[in-house]
Amino acid sequence: QVQLVESGGGLVQAGGSLRLSCAASLRTFSSYAMGWFRQAPGKAREFVAAISRSGGMTYYADSVKGRFTISRDNAKNTVYLEMNSLKPEDTAAYYCAAKYSSGTHYAPTQYDYWGQGTQVSVSS
Numbered sequence: 001q002v003q004l005v006e007s008g009g010g011l012v013q014a015g016g017s018l019r020l021s022c023a024a025s026l027r028t029f030s031s032y033a034m035g036w037f038r039q040a041p042g043k044a045r046e047f048v049a050a051i052s053r054s055g056g057m058t059y060y061a062d063s064v065k066g067r068f069t070i071s072r073d074n075a076k077n078t079v080y081l082e083m084n085s086l087k088p089e090d091t092a093a094y095y096c097a098a099k100y101s102s103g104t105h106y107a108p109t110q111y112d113y114w115g116q117g118t119q120v121s122v123s124s
Helices: none
Strands: 004-007 010-013 018-024 033-039 046-051 058-060 068-073 078-083 092-099 118-123
Touching: 004 092, 018 033, 018 092, 018 118, 033 068, 033 078, 046 068, 046 078, 058 068, 078 092
Parallel strands: 010 118
Antiparallel strands: 004 018, 018 078, 033 046, 033 092, 046 058, 068 078, 092 118
16 A cells, blocks of 8 residues: 655745655655645645656746655655745645656645645744
8 A cells, every 4th residue: 555654734924844754655656756735725726846657857836846855765765845935825734645646746646645734834
């Protein structure tokens, strides 16, 4: 059974930083592109960042570009999201996801497996 387990969420003041991790039980982790999405109460799930299978390509939502960095360690089956200069509008549940297909990184429907999410709350 495939499991994606996120960790590292919490409460932080505006301007602070957090590092999220997602450990995947995928047998062939390096065959999957990985993404981070977030969902605030009453809002749709939105794309945050994605990384290609090898880690050579990264993609970001405009709202986080320059503040967030996605990375992966294929030897550890783990993907990370480094979040700096956090803003109150970054408050949401953050989900990691794994995508086997070569389709767009931006659509949640393209992803095959999802974690349970970790809450990030940013106070002003």
